[in-house]
């Protein structure tokens with residue numbers, strides 16, 4: 001029996017500045033609307049690091065450097081694909097911030113995130129990304145969130 005399984009691999013990046021602020025995006029997407037960090041799908045044959053650098057540039061105009069992987073998220077889609085989000089963070093960037101048709105972007109104080117209209121489950125994702133001990137956000141078969 002084949003060990004292969006269908007997967008969708010995506011990325012997301014938390015960008016921090018030296019004032020303790022993070023960059024958020026108010027996503028207009030209809031399938032997962034609300035405040036998140038920029039990110040998108042990894043393309044065929046693309047390196048994971050290159051994919052997050054590309055998505056951040058496409059969505060918000062900044063060129064990030066040295067993104068560090070800081071967690072993973074996964075769940076099974078309705079079509080039985082394993083949906084994986086590779087979570088990154090960095091405090092190194094250059095370029096000019098701009099919003100795109102993915103949504104408006106702006107800096108906020110890191111610990112004010114909870115006051116925004118967050119995308120579903122984004123608060124738990126942030127907990128993993130911001131933690132020194134957690135590294136995984138996992139939906140089990142009953143759709144319970146497990147942070148590990």
Ligand SMILES: Nc1nc2c([nH]c(=O)n2[C@H]2C[C@H](O)[C@@H](COP(=O)(O)OP(=O)(O)OP(=O)(O)O)O2)c(=O)[nH]1
Nearest residue numbers: 010011012029031032037038039040041042073085
């Ligand atoms: N659609 C969806 N996206 C999610 C979920 N959870 C989650 O972290 N994400 C994140 C992962 C990625 O950062 C981003 C994927 O968004 P998207 O599917 O709109 O990707 P995209 O259009 O930007 O990608 P692309 O097609 O332009 O390459 O959202 C979820 O439940 N549904």
